[in-house]
Amino acid sequence: MEIPAELARTLATVVAEGTFDAASRVLQITPSAVSQRIKALEQHLGRVLLVRQKPVRATEAGQAVVRYARQLALLEHDALAGFALAAEPDSPAERRPIAVPLAVNADTLGTWILPTLAQLAARHPVVFDLHRDDQDFTAELLESGTVMAAITSQATPVAGCVARPLGVMRYRAVATPDYVARWLPDGMTPVALSRAPLVDFDRRDDLQTGFLRFVGADDTAPPRHYVPASNDFAVAVKLGLGWGMLPGFQSDEELADGRLVPLGGPPIDVPLHWQQWNLRSPLLDTIADAVVAEARRAFS
Numbered sequence: 001m002e003i004p005a006e007l008a009r010t011l012a013t014v015v016a017e018g019t020f021d022a023a024s025r026v027l028q029i030t031p032s033a034v035s036q037r038i039k040a041l042e043q044h045l046g047r048v049l050l051v052r053q054k055p056v057r058a059t060e061a062g063q064a065v066v067r068y069a070r071q072l073a074l075l076e077h078d079a080l081a082g083f084a085l086a087a088e089p090d091s092p093a094e095r096r097p098i099a100v101p102l103a104v105n106a107d108t109l110g111t112w113i114l115p116t117l118a119q120l121a122a123r124h125p126v127v128f129d130l131h132r133d134d135q136d137f138t139a140e141l142l143e144s145g146t147v148m149a150a151i152t153s154q155a156t157p158v159a160g161c162v163a164r165p166l167g168v169m170r171y172r173a174v175a176t177p178d179y180v181a182r183w184l185p186d187g188m189t190p191v192a193l194s195r196a197p198l199v200d201f202d203r204r205d206d207l208q209t210g211f212l213r214f215v216g217a218d219d220t221a222p223p224r225h226y227v228p229a230s231n232d233f234a235v236a237v238k239l240g241l242g243w244g245m246l247p248g249f250q251s252d253e254e255l256a257d258g259r260l261v262p263l264g265g266p267p268i269d270v271p272l273h274w275q276q277w278n279l280r281s282p283l284l285d286t287i288a289d290a291v292v293a294e295a296r297r298a299f300s
Contacts, residue, residue, distance in 0.1 A: 003041075003065060003068060004041065004044065005069070005072060007041040008041070008072070009069045009073065010041070011037075011062060011065050012066045012069035013027055014050065014056055015056060015058045015062070015146075016099075016101075018056060019054060020034045020035055020056075041065070047062075048061070049062035049065060050062055058144075063144045063145045063146075064145065066145045067144075067145025071279060073098060074148065074279065075281065078283055081125075081282070081283070097121075098125065098283070099126075099127050100126050100129065100148055100149075100284070102148065102150065103133060103139075103142060103152070104130055104138070104150075104151050105132070105133065105151055105272070106132055106133075106228075106230040107249075107250075108169075108272070109230060110229070110231045111230070111247065111250065111298075112298040113151075113291065115294075116290050119290070120286070120287055124283065124286065126283065129147075131147055134204050134205065135152055135153040135270060135272060136154075138150040139152040139154040139158050142158050142161060142275055142276075143158045148276060148277055149275060149284065150274075150275050150276075151272055151274060152272070152275055153272060154273065154275070155273050160278055161275045161276060161277055161278055162275065163274065163275045164273065164275075164288065165271070165272075165273055166272040166273055166299070167271075167295050167296055167298070167299030168271050169269070169272055169299065170248060170269050170270075171207055171245035172245065172248075172267045172268075173188075173243060173244070173245055173264070174244070174246050174254075174255065174263060175240070175242070175263060176238065176260060177258065177259075177261055178240055179240040179242070179243065180261055180263070183195070183196035183197070184196060187264075188215065188264050188265060190215065190216050190218070193212060193215065194217055195222065196222060196242070197224070197225060197242040197243075198222050198242040199224070199226075199236045199241055199242040199243070200225070200226050201226070201227065201228055201230075202228045207244075208224075208243075208244060208245055211266075211268060214265065215265050223242075225241050227241075231250075234246055238254060249298075274295075276288055
């Protein structure tokens, strides 16, 4: 059984845009035509491919088709780029860019990766569709076909993917001097930590919880602020809203001049890995090489 390429691309567009109306604007056809294509594909494959909600969501079968469509688009882009190089090369501005979806953890997005992606976009006809999630969950987006590559804490390659180590992001528990004077005047004792407010990124952030458990404090007791953006999270800690685990990118300068102080205790090291589809794609490999090189420079 063959998967019609045009119908698969339509499905991928609907999933990416979230609604039939939005997909119709991208594809420059009517919403009715989009709906008819999806129904035709489902009938052809004998599977339900979409959960029709807002935004729409691909079923497990739909995820396989979306992944196929995106791989096909990437291979087509590489082939056309090869034609251009064999003839008269165009500038990136003159070629239609391909969208490359990437899953990136918040602290990477807020610290070191964006300049690298900007340089890539200046040299290649590519636009990046960034999906932000915790490094423990980004591999799920890769497995589902939502993204072509991911920065993840998972070293074992997802099925159909390859993995490369990036380095280790080290987090230390820090707070402002005023915060320590108010909440931890006698040091970082388990009793004091159970009462002292802390800052979590979101309800899946387990860095602060892991630290509390390691030092023997009750990890369910402290009041928690939730600040779901990497830079804003760091600002919240620097303003004294609570203590938190910050990487060196966001705390070295303040620790050096005394605006932040270390609470003590062990650092938490989070190894990061780059995983991508196992395709012979010059564009995806170029992106990977640039990200890996910058990560190793940043973590050195």
